[in-house]
Amino acid sequence: MNRTPVSSSNVVSIGYDPGSLTLEVEFTGGSVYQYFDVPEAVYQELMRASSKGQFLHANVKNNYRYTKV
């Protein structure tokens, strides 16, 4: 999956696959997580959010199942 680099204190890049509704996030430190069944609207909001880290914590973590890649 292609990830777009973002400017954030703890997120390096973000990718999204609309076919499988998978959100992929690379955190600083190099760990990559995939969140499942994330609607595209949430991804778009994330990309618009001024703070990616805060948005992820509030709306993605604990709301979607995930795996560490």
Added chain:
Amino acid sequence: MPGSPTHLGTVQDVQGATISVALDKDTVSGLAFIDGHGYRIGQIGSFVRISIGFTDLFGVVSQIGAGAVPEALLAAQPYGYRWMKVQLIGEGQRGGRFKRGISQYPTIGDEAHLVTEHDLTRIYGMPDAPNCVKVGSLASAESIPALIDIDRLVTRHSAVVGTTGAGKSTTVANLLVSLSDPTRYPSARVIILDIHGEYHAALSDRATVFRVNADESRGEKPLFIPYWALSFDELLRVTPFRSVGDADRAALAEKVKELRIKSLQKQARNGVTPDTLTVDTPIPFSIHRLWYELYRYVCSTHTVGPGANQSEATEAIEQDSNGQPLLGDIMGVSPPKYRPITSGGANRVFLSGAQLNIRRQILALESLLRDTRYDFLFRPGPWCPTADIQNLDAQPAEDLDTLLRSWVGGDRPITILDLSGVPVSILLDLIGVLIRLLFDALFWARFLPEGGRLRPLLFVLEEAHAYLNTGNDCPASLAARRLVKEGRKYGVGAMIVSQRPAEIDPTILSQCGTMFAMRLANATDRSHVTGTVSDNLEGLFNMLPALRTGEAIIVGEAVQLPLRAMIEAPAKNRQPDSHDPLVYDPSSEGGWNRPKQTEDYPKVVENWRSENPRRTPTSGGTP
């Protein structure tokens, strides 16, 4: 001897197997009478005999007229003589049998003769040979039967091609009636994959019909294809899991294998142990349980977080008014009910920590398992294992042996697998599965009395262009390719029937040893067919667009030499149900010229909803 009535002319030019004959000036054009029979001289596709000493060479006329003048003589005699081009095909000792291939060539001045019925009988052999069936008569001489060697026909595969309405179905019906003759071949066995349900009528007393939504009052039997007999790949293709990622796929394979092993531990089955079992071994397992367990694994919510030790005991299942957990119902395909996740508080509910990205596929499988159109696959009658919440899973009542016996070991020689009720989205996959299953069964049984080597099986693939497309990697194509490449060794033959040979994978078509080419108008189709036949007989194949209905050019291994035959139409009650509807019906029973009648559209909708074209309120049909 120029005085002989059969004399046509003399050989003037020999180029490999092509020779040019200058017609004799005395040769009367038109008709010649020999032994009271009239013969037309110089017909394209007719045969010519050239005597050299004690050997007779035989050839087919491929061109006639000024164009057949050898190139070197073009300038000298542009018209003048009448010429004939002949393709040599075989030879016979005088009074002996005909053989393919040429041991010596004719030379200038050898005489070319008309082939009489007497010669033709010699070439085409005896009608009473036990391995030959008659499919009709020669187009050029009606008294001579067109004989097909069934040895070669079945094991070396065959193709029947021709435009719609050229008589393909009739030809196939005729062949099948001959092949299933109970007095001659009591152990014949033929399987027809019939995607339009055309052959019921023609073969009703010789065939067992298996059909989704079977009408038992018409003697049809229900078609069941147990999902657990599919290999893992095939199973994925017919379920929503066909597009999952590699990691999820591996997890699914592990799960399916685990379920198969559990089933085997409950009921041992000969030939396989839990150690030798693979994910593809046809051992019953419950796909309903697979769905239920995946649902509980992936879609559950828990009272502890994903990092903690989640198990069935930590599941946050809702309870009914009596305090009983709502566990759902496995065979009824209703999932357990989970409490929604919360973001905090004392009784916080967490998501499942399952690391599989297949939630949507699980939900799709749920609706697939509820879809009654797929019951022939996912609830295959006596072959359906049942699953239960209390782990009281039951093995299916029947095993694969009874399924195979009903398909290839029945009382009747022909089995029609009518696929007209199979949902189109999985039709290609299922055709692949059927071919693969039966091929595998006969492959592993090759040394048994019911195996293919001792009792060959003929597969008739109707409307093959629909599923054996060029460059198509669909399972039907792959399975058919394997069938035509390897089938010969295991006694499995294919008969490919199509009106669009150009759309059929050339690998498959070129493996067909015998070709029944009916009228073909389309140039692409024609060149495709001409390209795949082994004989160098373009002249003969140039006739394809002008063949009469019911007339076929038969080339290849099952016939002594290429022949143009008029296929006998089977008796009225044995004609396939494939003729076109009449727009103008002279009998006024149907068609546009019939007086308008009151029509029962509620009935239309009822048949549509029940997916049964023959549903009648009296018989009840199957809902």
